[in-house]
Amino acid sequence: MAVVYKKSIALTDAPLTYCPGCTHGIIHKLVAENLVELGVYDKAIGVGPVGCSALCDFFFACDMYIAGHGRAPAVATGIKRTHPDKFVFTYQGDGDLASIGTAEIVHAAHRGEKISTIFVNNAIYGMTGGQMAPTTLVGQKATTAPYGRSEEHCGKPIRIAEMIATIEGAKFVERVSVNNPANVRKAKKAIRRAFELQLEGKGFGLVEVLSTCPTNWGYSAVNALKWLEENLIPYYPLGNYKDY
Amino acid sequence: MAKGKLTIDSEKCKGCELCVNFCPKKTLELGKETNTKGYFPVTVVNDECIACGTCAIMCPDSIITVEKE
Amino acid sequence: MAKKLMKGNEAIAQAAINAGATHFFGYPITPQSELIEFMAREMPKVGACFLQAESEVAASYMVYGAAGAGARVITSTSSPGLALKQEGLTYMVSAELPAVIVNISRGGPGLGNILPQQGDYFMCTRGGGNGDYYHPCFAPASVQECADLIVEAFDIADEYRMPVLVLGDGMIGQMMEPVEIPEYKKYVPNKPWAADGNHIARGVHNRINAMDLAADVLEAKNNKIQAKLKEISEKYVKYESIDVEDADLVLVAYGTPSRACKNVLKKAKEEGLKVGLIRPISLYPFPKVAFDKINPKCKAILAVEQSCGQMIEDVRLSVLGKYPVEFFGRTGGNPIIPEQVFEKVKNILGGTK
Structure with missing residues (x-):
């Protein structure tokens, strides 16, 4: 029997703490598989955020940090400037990266830090219980936008991939989704490309991954994927925004 | 068609059904018994598996191992 | 190394480089800008990394x-x-x-001004962030002490795996004095706990984080932090004490105001008053032990600070009501003038004998 698929060695045996069907787990696998396939797992250092993936230091088997809320790119900067020969990635959600951590992500990109950022956008604050994120869609309900996000009151959602792509130091920016097997495969390729860019010493790379939050969106895991496809993808177009 | 063999770590399954939804051969269904966490883990219900790996690719908890004959 | 005329800011920077500092991350702010500029110029010369961050918050996370x-x-x-x-x-x-x-403190609250002030005593010694902790904190009163305390601060930080503060004020940052900087020593890290990407060779992945969800685990961490602080409190108490054994009044001052107080002591001697001085060098641990040696018949303790009175709380906790504790302070960047302090001394002691 030949093994077609088994759990990546870059993931620990610890059970994931994510809700059933949450696509964080899929994105974890894509990161882990790319680390191994590119041969950088043995020199990888990851930085997790505050949010649902604040426990990802238990899940990735390489050396790991958890940063303060939004500060992962600054922490990664400190690590990479200490060990330029190591492979450094950040794993951040939308509350973390697109709200409280905008300064850190913009300036890591601006300096052209040779790190890779996985930005998981599910348009809501998950861990704190479904509050509005800067990426929450207009009309989408959240516990702090109980009548739906109003454009008049809090603007339209922020598009991070497009914004980061305008920064000189960002050399690879792509938005992907994990709502079906074909898109998962594309997401894996994009993450691989961002990782290769770091290895080539070209500069900063970011992959925005559209993800689900079945619990706080109030859908089953399968229906959450449908909601993502019908609502998030139209506002957050998939595709490459920069490949130096 | 290749024949596939699925190994499921039932204790870590959360019964989210993403694998069930994407399996082209309808080989997986939620079982009738709960695991110790209280979830109904997926089980193999027929021998149609073609080892495409789709179930494993979509499984957020990396609990499915796929082998091909 | 021969003595050299240097600003406090520069002496701190050179001492840090010579102590083997491999990395500096900071953000420009007056009155410490000479320090960051010195680092930007000199660190690359020894193969060390200087990086200007986008903000102080980012710098702290770098x-x-x-x-x-x-x-x-x-x-x-x-x-x-x-x-x-x-x-x-x-x-x-x-x-x-x-x-x-390093905090080269200035006037506050808010943006305050860029003049020397000592209003950060609480923030520096108490642990200015959330949670239960104190910061080991050392306060130099001369440019030489700036250099010496930086070297020691690095060693204490490494020994206890804890951030250590050096608190100077704008005055000490800017003033020039002859200083002998300790010789350059290359830093050789020995930190098996570090998350440096060697998980394969180590056989286990290291995790650096600041979250412990389980109550017992977090309590154990808090107990560990407190145990470290207790040990530091026993090992690293530093102070200067002058003429306290037969003093009728003891001044307590740290940093540059202590220099003004030394002039007060001279004046007092000339006028036949018995005035002593305690100069805390370690602010945390506060040198409580220094107060045990004060003349039991001492009439009062006078805390002198360039603030509205912060260290005075530690002074009161040190004497525990044994002596009345008086206060003299200036703020806004106004200096401590020896004559004004001496007036206060005479008022407390009931005039010149």
Whole structure:
């Protein structure tokens, strides 16, 4: 029997703490598989955020940090400037990266830090219980936008991939989704490309991954994927925004 | 068609059904018994598996191992 | 190394480089800018890394990242900047990361002004961030002491895996004095706990984090932090004490105001008054033991600060009501003038004998 698929060695045996069907787990696998396939797992250092993936230091088997809320790119900067020969990635959600951590992500990109950022956008604050994120869609309900996000009151959602792509130091920016097997495969390729860019010493790379939050969106895991496809993808177009 | 063999770590399954939804051969269904966490883990219900790996690719908890004959 | 005329800011920077600092992350703010500029100029010459961050918050997390990866790392700032760095500092305390933080303090609250003030005593000694902790904090009163305390701060930080503060004020940062900087020593890290990407060779992945969800685990961490602080409190008490054994009044002052107080002591002697001085060098641990040696018949203690009175609380906790504790302070960047302090001394002691 030949093994077609088994759990990546870059993931620990610890059970994931994510809700059933949450696509964080899929994105974890894509990161882990790319680390191994590119041969950088043995020199990888990851930085997790505050949010649902604040426990990802238990899940990735390489050396790991958890940063303060939004500060992962600054922490990664400190690590990479200490060990330029190591492979450094950040794993951040939308509350973390697109709200409280905008300064850190913009300036890591601006300096052209040779790190890779996985930005998981599910348009809501998950861990704190479904509050509005800067990426929450207009009309989408959240516990702090109980009548739906109003454009008049809090603007339209922020598009991070497009914004980061305008920064000189960002050399690879792509938005992907994990709502079906074909898109998962594309997401894996994009993450691989961002990782290769770091290895080539070209500069900063970011992959925005559209993800689900079945619990706080109030859908089953399968229906959450449908909601993502019908609502998030139209506002957050998939595709490459920069490949130096 | 290749024949596939699925190994499921039932204790870590959360019964989210993403694998069930994407399996082209309808080989997986939620079982009738709960695991110790209280979830109904997926089980193999027929021998149609073609080892495409789709179930494993979509499984957020990396609990499915796929082998091909 | 021969003595050289240097500003306090420059002496701190050179001493840090000579102590083997591998990394500096900071953000410009007056009155510590000479320090960051010196680092930008001199660190690359010894193969060390200088990086200007986008903010003090980011700088504190670059320190977190580098410290976790095994670097010998320092950052410097001034009062409002230290307020911003508190977020990273409390994370470093929790994640048990060593680093040296320099605060060349200025007037406050708010943006305040760029003149010397000592209004950051609480923020520096109490642990200015969230949670239960104190900061080991040392306060130099001369340029030489700036250099010496920086070297020691690095060693204490490494020994206890904890951020250590050096608190100077704008005056000491800017003033020039002859100073002998300790010789350059290359830093050789020995930090098996560091998350430096060697998980395969190590056989286990290291995790640097500041979160412990289980109550017992977090309590154990808090107990560990407190145990470290207790040990530091026993080992690193530093102070200067002058003529307290037969004093009728003892001045207590740290940093540059202590220099004005030494002039008060001279004046007092000329006029036949018995005045002593305690100069805390370690603010945390506060040198309580110094107060045990005061003349039991001493009439009063006078805390002299360039603030509205912060260290005075530690003075009161040290004498525990044994002596009345009086206060003299100026703020806004106004200096401590010896004549004004001496007037206060005479008022307390009931005029010149």
